[in-house]
Amino acid sequence: MDLTVVGVGRIGGMLVGLGQAAGWRVRSVGRDGPTAAVDGAGPVVVCTRNDDLAQVVARTPVDRRGDLVFVQNGVLAPWCRARGLSEATLGVLYVAVDRVGAPPVPGAASVFAGRHAAAVAGLMHGGGVWARTARDEEDLRREVGTKLAWICVLGVLGEALAATVGQVLETQADEVVALCEELAPALAAGPDTAADPELAARVLAYSRSVAHYRTTVKEWPWRTGWLLDQATRAGVALPRHRAWLVRAGHGERLAAQEARLSDGRGP
Ligand SMILES: NC(=O)c1ccc[n+]([C@@H]2O[C@H](COP(=O)([O-])OP(=O)(O)OC[C@H]3O[C@@H](n4cnc5c(N)ncnc54)[C@H](OP(=O)(O)O)[C@@H]3O)[C@@H](O)[C@H]2O)c1
The missing domain is CATH 3.40.50.720 (NAD(P)-binding Rossmann-like Domain)
Structure with a gap:
Protein backbone atom coordinates (compact mmCIF):
# COMPACT_ATOMS: atom_id res chain seq x y z
CA MET A 1 0.00 0.00 0.00
CA ARG A 135 -20.88 4.51 10.69
CA ASP A 136 -22.66 7.23 8.69
CA GLU A 137 -22.69 10.99 8.15
CA GLU A 138 -24.41 11.68 11.47
CA ASP A 139 -21.70 9.70 13.27
CA LEU A 140 -19.01 11.85 11.63
CA ARG A 141 -20.91 15.07 12.46
CA ARG A 142 -21.08 14.03 16.13
CA GLU A 143 -17.36 13.32 16.23
CA VAL A 144 -16.52 16.67 14.59
CA GLY A 145 -18.83 18.39 17.10
CA THR A 146 -17.41 16.54 20.10
CA LYS A 147 -13.80 17.31 19.20
CA LEU A 148 -14.69 20.96 18.52
CA ALA A 149 -16.44 21.21 21.89
CA TRP A 150 -13.40 19.72 23.62
CA ILE A 151 -11.06 22.18 21.89
CA CYS A 152 -13.22 25.23 22.58
CA VAL A 153 -14.08 24.39 26.19
CA LEU A 154 -10.71 23.11 27.37
CA GLY A 155 -8.85 25.69 25.28
CA VAL A 156 -10.46 28.69 26.90
CA LEU A 157 -10.46 27.22 30.44
CA GLY A 158 -6.82 26.12 30.13
CA GLU A 159 -5.76 29.55 28.93
CA ALA A 160 -7.86 31.56 31.40
CA LEU A 161 -6.62 29.49 34.35
CA ALA A 162 -3.08 28.87 33.02
CA ALA A 163 -3.71 25.24 33.88
CA THR A 164 -3.21 21.80 32.37
CA VAL A 165 -6.24 19.79 31.29
CA GLY A 166 -5.91 17.71 34.47
CA GLN A 167 -5.82 20.82 36.69
CA VAL A 168 -8.89 22.18 34.91
CA LEU A 169 -10.70 18.92 35.62
CA GLU A 170 -9.79 19.07 39.32
CA THR A 171 -11.41 22.46 39.89
CA GLN A 172 -13.76 23.08 36.96
CA ALA A 173 -15.40 19.77 36.00
CA ASP A 174 -18.86 21.27 36.62
CA GLU A 175 -17.95 24.25 34.45
CA VAL A 176 -16.82 21.91 31.65
CA VAL A 177 -20.26 20.28 31.80
CA ALA A 178 -22.05 23.65 31.83
CA LEU A 179 -20.03 24.93 28.86
CA CYS A 180 -20.75 21.75 26.88
CA GLU A 181 -24.45 22.09 27.61
CA GLU A 182 -24.33 25.70 26.46
CA LEU A 183 -22.54 24.82 23.20
CA ALA A 184 -24.59 21.74 22.32
CA PRO A 185 -27.53 23.58 20.66
CA ALA A 186 -25.10 25.43 18.38
CA LEU A 187 -23.48 22.14 17.35
CA ALA A 188 -26.90 20.57 16.79
CA ALA A 189 -27.96 23.46 14.54
CA GLY A 190 -25.00 23.27 12.13
CA PRO A 191 -25.09 21.21 8.91
CA ASP A 192 -21.61 19.80 9.54
CA THR A 193 -21.69 19.20 13.29
CA ALA A 194 -24.03 17.38 15.67
CA ALA A 195 -24.34 17.27 19.45
CA ASP A 196 -23.62 13.85 20.90
CA PRO A 197 -26.21 13.03 23.61
CA GLU A 198 -23.22 12.20 25.84
CA LEU A 199 -21.27 15.32 24.85
CA ALA A 200 -20.17 16.48 28.30
CA ALA A 201 -19.29 12.95 29.45
CA ARG A 202 -17.21 12.40 26.31
CA VAL A 203 -15.41 15.72 26.71
CA LEU A 204 -14.59 14.84 30.33
CA ALA A 205 -13.44 11.34 29.35
CA TYR A 206 -11.14 12.60 26.60
CA SER A 207 -9.77 15.23 28.97
CA ARG A 208 -8.79 12.55 31.48
CA SER A 209 -6.76 10.77 28.80
CA VAL A 210 -4.72 13.88 27.95
CA ALA A 211 -4.52 15.39 31.45
CA HIS A 212 -0.91 16.45 30.93
CA TYR A 213 -1.83 18.69 27.95
CA ARG A 214 -1.76 22.48 28.22
CA THR A 215 -4.51 23.88 26.01
CA THR A 216 -5.06 27.41 24.73
CA VAL A 217 -7.32 29.24 22.29
CA LYS A 218 -5.68 28.74 18.88
CA GLU A 219 -6.53 28.87 15.16
CA TRP A 220 -9.52 31.11 15.92
CA PRO A 221 -11.34 31.07 12.54
CA TRP A 222 -11.31 27.26 12.46
CA ARG A 223 -12.34 26.68 16.07
CA THR A 224 -13.76 29.28 18.47
CA GLY A 225 -14.52 31.71 15.65
CA TRP A 226 -16.43 29.03 13.76
CA LEU A 227 -18.41 28.14 16.88
CA LEU A 228 -19.34 31.75 17.64
CA ASP A 229 -20.39 32.22 14.03
CA GLN A 230 -22.50 29.07 14.08
CA ALA A 231 -24.09 30.05 17.41
CA THR A 232 -24.98 33.50 16.05
CA ARG A 233 -26.55 31.99 12.91
CA ALA A 234 -28.54 29.57 15.06
CA GLY A 235 -29.59 32.22 17.59
CA VAL A 236 -27.83 30.41 20.44
CA ALA A 237 -26.42 32.64 23.19
CA LEU A 238 -23.08 31.61 24.71
CA PRO A 239 -22.74 33.80 27.83
CA ARG A 240 -20.52 31.40 29.77
CA HIS A 241 -18.22 30.87 26.85
CA ARG A 242 -18.02 34.61 26.18
CA ALA A 243 -17.19 35.33 29.83
CA TRP A 244 -14.32 32.83 29.81
CA LEU A 245 -13.00 34.22 26.51
CA VAL A 246 -12.92 37.71 28.05
CA ARG A 247 -11.20 36.34 31.17
CA ALA A 248 -8.62 34.62 28.94
CA GLY A 249 -7.84 37.96 27.28
CA HIS A 250 -9.76 37.48 24.03
CA GLY A 251 -12.32 40.23 24.63
CA GLU A 252 -11.13 42.41 21.74
CA ARG A 253 -11.13 39.56 19.27
CA LEU A 254 -14.56 38.51 20.47
CA ALA A 255 -15.93 42.04 20.07
CA ALA A 256 -14.39 42.35 16.59
CA GLN A 257 -15.96 39.09 15.49
CA GLU A 258 -19.35 40.04 16.93
CA ALA A 259 -19.19 43.36 15.07
CA ARG A 260 -18.43 41.52 11.81
CA LEU A 261 -21.22 39.03 12.38
CA SER A 262 -23.75 41.75 13.13
CA ASP A 263 -22.71 43.36 9.80
CA GLY A 264 -23.45 40.05 8.10
CA ARG A 265 -19.79 39.25 7.51
CA GLY A 266 -18.10 35.99 8.56
CA PRO A 267 -15.55 35.30 11.36
N1 LIG B 1 -0.27 17.06 17.74
C1 LIG B 1 -1.42 16.55 18.16
O1 LIG B 1 -1.45 15.89 19.22
C2 LIG B 1 -2.70 16.72 17.38
C3 LIG B 1 -3.85 16.06 17.84
C4 LIG B 1 -5.01 16.16 17.11
C5 LIG B 1 -5.05 16.92 15.95
N2 LIG B 1 -3.93 17.57 15.53
C6 LIG B 1 -4.03 18.35 14.29
O2 LIG B 1 -3.17 17.78 13.30
C7 LIG B 1 -2.65 18.82 12.46
C8 LIG B 1 -1.12 18.71 12.49
O3 LIG B 1 -0.72 18.96 13.81
P1 LIG B 1 0.76 18.70 14.33
O4 LIG B 1 0.67 18.78 15.81
O5 LIG B 1 1.34 17.49 13.71
O6 LIG B 1 1.49 20.02 13.75
P2 LIG B 1 3.02 20.31 13.68
O7 LIG B 1 3.78 19.45 14.63
O8 LIG B 1 3.16 21.79 13.77
O9 LIG B 1 3.44 19.83 12.22
C9 LIG B 1 3.02 20.48 11.06
C10 LIG B 1 4.01 20.09 9.96
O10 LIG B 1 3.54 20.64 8.73
C11 LIG B 1 4.64 21.16 8.05
N3 LIG B 1 4.18 22.18 7.11
C12 LIG B 1 3.81 23.45 7.35
N4 LIG B 1 3.40 24.05 6.22
C13 LIG B 1 3.52 23.13 5.24
C14 LIG B 1 3.26 23.14 3.85
N5 LIG B 1 2.76 24.23 3.26
N6 LIG B 1 3.49 22.01 3.14
C15 LIG B 1 3.97 20.91 3.75
N7 LIG B 1 4.26 20.84 5.07
C16 LIG B 1 4.02 21.94 5.80
C17 LIG B 1 5.53 21.72 9.13
O11 LIG B 1 6.83 21.86 8.62
P3 LIG B 1 7.87 22.95 9.21
O12 LIG B 1 8.60 22.20 10.26
O13 LIG B 1 8.67 23.29 8.02
O14 LIG B 1 7.08 24.10 9.75
C18 LIG B 1 5.43 20.61 10.18
O15 LIG B 1 6.34 19.57 9.92
C19 LIG B 1 -3.17 20.14 13.03
O16 LIG B 1 -4.28 20.57 12.31
C20 LIG B 1 -3.58 19.78 14.45
O17 LIG B 1 -4.64 20.60 14.90
C21 LIG B 1 -2.75 17.49 16.21
Missing part, protein backbone atom coordinates in the same frame (compact mmCIF):
# COMPACT_ATOMS: atom_id res chain seq x y z
CA ASP A 2 1.23 3.51 -0.84
CA LEU A 3 0.99 6.26 1.77
CA THR A 4 1.91 9.90 1.24
CA VAL A 5 2.25 12.13 4.30
CA VAL A 6 2.36 15.90 3.75
CA GLY A 7 3.86 17.78 6.70
CA VAL A 8 5.97 15.53 8.89
CA GLY A 9 5.48 17.17 12.25
CA ARG A 10 3.91 15.49 15.28
CA ILE A 11 0.93 13.81 13.57
CA GLY A 12 2.68 13.34 10.24
CA GLY A 13 5.65 11.75 11.99
CA MET A 14 3.31 9.35 13.78
CA LEU A 15 1.74 8.27 10.47
CA VAL A 16 5.11 7.87 8.74
CA GLY A 17 6.22 5.62 11.61
CA LEU A 18 3.02 3.58 11.55
CA GLY A 19 3.23 3.20 7.77
CA GLN A 20 6.83 2.07 7.84
CA ALA A 21 6.15 -0.38 10.67
CA ALA A 22 3.25 -1.86 8.68
CA GLY A 23 5.43 -2.28 5.58
CA TRP A 24 3.66 0.37 3.49
CA ARG A 25 5.56 2.34 0.82
CA VAL A 26 5.73 5.70 2.60
CA ARG A 27 6.54 9.03 0.95
CA SER A 28 7.08 12.16 3.06
CA VAL A 29 6.39 15.56 1.51
CA GLY A 30 7.59 18.91 2.84
CA ARG A 31 6.83 22.48 1.84
CA ASP A 32 7.90 22.33 -1.81
CA GLY A 33 6.91 20.55 -5.00
CA PRO A 34 3.85 18.50 -5.93
CA THR A 35 2.35 16.55 -3.05
CA ALA A 36 1.46 13.56 -5.20
CA ALA A 37 2.27 12.02 -8.57
CA VAL A 38 -0.47 12.35 -11.19
CA ASP A 39 -0.40 8.58 -11.84
CA GLY A 40 0.11 7.59 -8.18
CA ALA A 41 -2.35 5.95 -5.81
CA GLY A 42 -3.20 5.66 -2.14
CA PRO A 43 -4.03 8.14 0.61
CA VAL A 44 -2.32 11.53 0.72
CA VAL A 45 -2.67 12.47 4.39
CA VAL A 46 -2.29 16.20 4.99
CA CYS A 47 -0.76 16.78 8.43
CA THR A 48 -0.08 20.52 8.26
CA ARG A 49 -1.85 23.17 10.34
CA ASN A 50 -5.17 24.44 8.96
CA ASP A 51 -3.79 27.68 7.56
CA ASP A 52 -1.44 25.74 5.26
CA LEU A 53 -4.20 23.67 3.66
CA ALA A 54 -4.87 25.91 0.64
CA GLN A 55 -1.21 25.83 -0.34
CA VAL A 56 -1.11 22.03 -0.01
CA VAL A 57 -4.23 21.58 -2.15
CA ALA A 58 -2.80 23.90 -4.81
CA ARG A 59 0.27 21.64 -5.01
CA THR A 60 -1.86 18.52 -5.48
CA PRO A 61 -2.70 17.43 -9.05
CA VAL A 62 -6.42 17.82 -9.68
CA ASP A 63 -6.77 14.11 -10.45
CA ARG A 64 -5.31 13.18 -7.04
CA ARG A 65 -7.36 15.55 -4.87
CA GLY A 66 -9.89 12.82 -4.17
CA ASP A 67 -7.05 10.96 -2.40
CA LEU A 68 -6.51 13.76 0.11
CA VAL A 69 -7.12 12.95 3.77
CA PHE A 70 -7.57 15.87 6.17
CA VAL A 71 -7.01 15.36 9.90
CA GLN A 72 -7.06 18.98 11.11
CA ASN A 73 -9.13 20.05 14.07
CA GLY A 74 -12.12 22.24 13.31
CA VAL A 75 -15.01 21.92 10.86
CA LEU A 76 -13.38 21.07 7.52
CA ALA A 77 -16.38 19.93 5.46
CA PRO A 78 -17.57 23.41 4.34
CA TRP A 79 -14.01 24.38 3.43
CA CYS A 80 -13.70 21.19 1.35
CA ARG A 81 -17.04 21.70 -0.38
CA ALA A 82 -16.17 25.28 -1.32
CA ARG A 83 -13.04 24.00 -3.09
CA GLY A 84 -14.58 21.05 -4.90
CA LEU A 85 -12.99 18.58 -2.46
CA SER A 86 -16.15 16.71 -1.49
CA GLU A 87 -14.44 13.38 -2.21
CA ALA A 88 -11.68 14.01 0.33
CA THR A 89 -11.47 11.78 3.39
CA LEU A 90 -11.97 13.49 6.76
CA GLY A 91 -10.49 12.33 10.05
CA VAL A 92 -11.24 13.40 13.62
CA LEU A 93 -8.20 12.67 15.76
CA TYR A 94 -8.50 11.67 19.41
CA VAL A 95 -4.80 11.21 19.92
CA ALA A 96 -2.15 13.43 21.43
CA VAL A 97 1.42 13.58 20.13
CA ASP A 98 3.36 16.04 22.28
CA ARG A 99 6.45 16.43 20.11
CA VAL A 100 7.85 14.97 16.92
CA GLY A 101 8.69 11.32 17.56
CA ALA A 102 6.86 11.12 20.92
CA PRO A 103 4.69 8.06 21.43
CA PRO A 104 1.05 8.80 20.50
CA VAL A 105 -1.42 8.83 23.39
CA PRO A 106 -4.87 7.78 22.13
CA GLY A 107 -7.78 8.99 24.27
CA ALA A 108 -10.62 7.56 22.18
CA ALA A 109 -11.00 6.05 18.74
CA SER A 110 -10.11 8.49 15.97
CA VAL A 111 -12.83 8.45 13.31
CA PHE A 112 -12.49 8.59 9.51
CA ALA A 113 -15.04 8.97 6.72
CA GLY A 114 -14.49 8.86 2.96
CA ARG A 115 -12.54 7.00 0.28
CA HIS A 116 -9.47 6.18 2.38
CA ALA A 117 -11.20 5.94 5.76
CA ALA A 118 -10.78 2.17 6.13
CA ALA A 119 -7.13 2.21 5.06
CA VAL A 120 -6.02 5.03 7.36
CA ALA A 121 -8.14 3.91 10.32
CA GLY A 122 -6.82 0.36 9.83
CA LEU A 123 -3.22 1.60 9.74
CA MET A 124 -3.63 3.56 12.96
CA HIS A 125 -5.61 0.92 14.79
CA GLY A 126 -3.23 -1.85 13.70
CA GLY A 127 -0.38 0.23 15.13
CA GLY A 128 -2.07 0.60 18.52
CA VAL A 129 -3.65 4.04 17.99
CA TRP A 130 -7.37 3.35 18.31
CA ALA A 131 -9.28 4.31 15.16
CA ARG A 132 -12.42 3.35 13.27
CA THR A 133 -14.51 4.29 10.26
CA ALA A 134 -17.61 6.45 10.72
